[in-house]
Amino acid sequence: MLICFIAALVVVLAACSNNSDGSDQANNSSQQAAKKVATDEKTSDAETSAPAETTYPVTLSNYTTENGTWVKKDQTFDKAPERVVANTQGAAELMIRLGLTDKLVGVAALFGSVPEDIADEFKQIPVLAEGYVGKEVTIGATPDLVVGRGGLFEDADWGVGTVSSLNDMGIKTYVQSTSVPDASLDSLYQDITELGEIFNVQANAAAYIETLKARENxxxxxxxxxxxxxxxxxxxxxxxxxxxxxxxxxxxESAMSLINMHNMLINETGTLSLEKLIEINPDAMIISRYAGGIDPEETIKKLLANKQVQNINAVKNKKIYIIDFNNFWGYGDSIFTGVEGLADDLGL
Known part of the structure; x- marks a missing residue:
């Protein structure tokens, strides 16, 4: 009887031992599988978040003019440009924001205030002209890229020269899409993205776009x-x-619409008279301040003293505002600073 009991006890203990081993193995397998999934997810996340790298040569569709009309023209870059002329202050500021100050060998058209947070870096850039720079001076800076406002590429004898003439000399061009017809804030994001690709600073570009979109919101x-x-x-x-x-x-107009502010004359052509201003009766009026220009404060006094305009809503309600030329006509990221300032002035 004792022998039977001992035999039965051995069988039970053996079964328990086998069940325990199977459970441990299953647990170990589950843990290993979970670790593998977690590792795979981390690898996938790392691959997704890794900044894109530019593979040269890279070709981008940019702009040129034909018979006074802007058309597409490809620009191919075999490597990141090393010597860049910015034909406006706004273009230079955008380059600084992308971490490209050391690439700038010249800037021109200094018509507005420089943001304080990049003022020291801006001072490092050689000034080719306080006003608009000419073609000879631009070429004299030996750039491999000229970037900036489209209007300064339109004429063979004025501004930096045409896109075609510069390209024929082996100088690449990048016309800001913000400065050609039908531009919008999306054009600004396009410019930042493409400059990021040209200079292989795509992570900087993506991060800055994210910052600007937060300001847009x-x-x-x-x-x-x-x-x-x-x-x-x-x-x-x-x-x-x-x-x-x-x-x-x-x-x-795209930027101003963020605060529901709209230009009443955007579809008008030709020379506009004071009578036209009285006819449209704007709620607000704006005038820009730029270096070397007439003091806008004096112009506002002149306007307020004009008996013809006393019934205009903007005059009656003293809703006349001074804006910084560079913020609005720099065609760069400082448009946000300009609109934010207007929103403050309007009490929004």
């Missing part, structure tokens, strides 16, 4: 509940007020 959240219709004006320098239609400034 913040401005949209501040938008006026009712549309603010505005008109731009200037001083003709002869005692009269000039009215600016801004019909080529679709980039500015």
């Amino acid at each position: 913040a401005l949209s959240a501040r938008a006026s509940a009712e549309t603010i219709n505005y008109a731009s004006f200037s001083d003709n320098g002869d005692g009269t007020i000039g009215i600016y239609n801004g019909n080529g400034d679709t980039f500015i």
Whole structure:
């Protein structure tokens, strides 16, 4: 009897031992599988978040002019440019934001204030001209790339020269898409992305776009509940007020629309009179301040003293604002600073 009991006990213990081994093996297998999944996920995440690298040569579709019309033209880069001329202050600032200050061998058209956070870096760039730079001076800086405002590439004898003439000399060009017709804020993001690709700083470009889109969203959240219709004006320098239609400034219109502010004259052509301003009766008026220009404060005083315009809403309600030329006509990221400033002035 004792022998039978011992035999039965041995069988039970053996069964328990076998079950325990199987459970441990299953647990070990499950843990190993989980570790593999986690490792695979981390690898996948790392691959996804890894910044893209430019593989040269890289070809991008940019712009040139034909018979006064902007058309597409490819630019091929065998390597990242080393010597860059920015034909405007805004273009240089954008290069600085992307970490490319050391590539800049010249800048021109210094018509507005430089953001304080990049002022020291901006001072490192040789100034080719306080105003618009000419072709000879541009070429004299021996650039391998000229980047900037489209209007300065339109004429063979004025500005930096045409795209074709520069390309024929082996100098690449990058016309900011923000400065050609039908531009918008998306054009700015395109410029940043493409400059990032040209210079192989795609991670910098992506990070900066993310920063700007956050500012875009913040401005949209501040938008006026009712549309603010505005008109731009200037001083003709002869005692009269000039009215600016801004019909080529679709980039500015795109940015201003974030706060529900719209240019009433954007579809107008030709010379506009003071009578036209009275007719459209804008809610607000803006005038730009630029280096070397007439003091806008004096122009505003002149406008307010004009008896013809006293019934214009913007004049009656003193909704006349000064904007920085570089913020709006630099065709770069500082457009956000300009619109943010206007939103502050409007109390949005």
